[in-house]
Amino acid sequence: MLVTEERVNILNVADELSMMILQSDVVEEYYQRLYKLRNDEKAIRLIKKFVKQKEKYEEVHRFGKYHPDYFKVIKETRELKRQVDLLESVYEFKKAENALQSLLDEISVLIGHAVSPHIKVPTGNPYFESSSGCGGCSGNHGCSS
Template sequence: MVTSMESVLLLDEAEALAKMITESELAIEYRRSLYNLQNDQEAQTIIQKFVKIKEQYEDVMRFGKYHPDYNRIKSEMREIKRELDLNDKVAAFKKAEKEIQKLLDEISVYIGRAVSTAIKVPTGNPYFEMMPSCGCASGGACGCSA
């Protein structure tokens, strides 16, 4: 790759953008909720139980309903999953994780569209795939091909 002044400036801008993202309220909240989750003994106990039962569940699912422990493991898996989802620290982390992912997806789409409307940005979010190609966000009211 040939290094030019333009590519150096572009890398500087990318670093500045990364710094803004890491210093944003969403990133701070993400790191705070991750710390709280990692340091909450109750949440960690539930996570460990979930990982253990998940391994058993995957083993049982290879044989399906013919496995002798099929119903018991399936029931335990649902119970632990429910317990995990209802834990405050886990719920706060999942919410923060979704919010930071949404921000990163929006930034990716914005950068991709700035280069070309033909660029496909893998966001994993159907909302971004349905966005108008002209960037007007009017839903086709402007006469574009949205």
């Protein structure tokens, strides 16, 4: 690959964009929520308990409903997951994480469509995938372009 002035300029602009993203309010909020989550003793305790419960769930799930504790473990896992999800620090972190993911998805779509409106950008978000007019990568519409 030859290093051209154009490629160097593109890399410089990419560096500037990444710095703008890292200095954004969305990223700052994400890191604040991550810090609070990592310092929430109750959340840490419940998450560790959930990880252990998840191991039981996977063991029981291998055998399905034929395992003697299948329904009990499934119920306990769901209840524990709900407890974790209802913790404020977990909820706020997930909210900040989703906001950051949305920002990155929007930027990816803008960059992709700046190159060509036919670029398919896998965002994992149906809103962005269908906004291109063709249903995105997972639209199964058989793009004609």
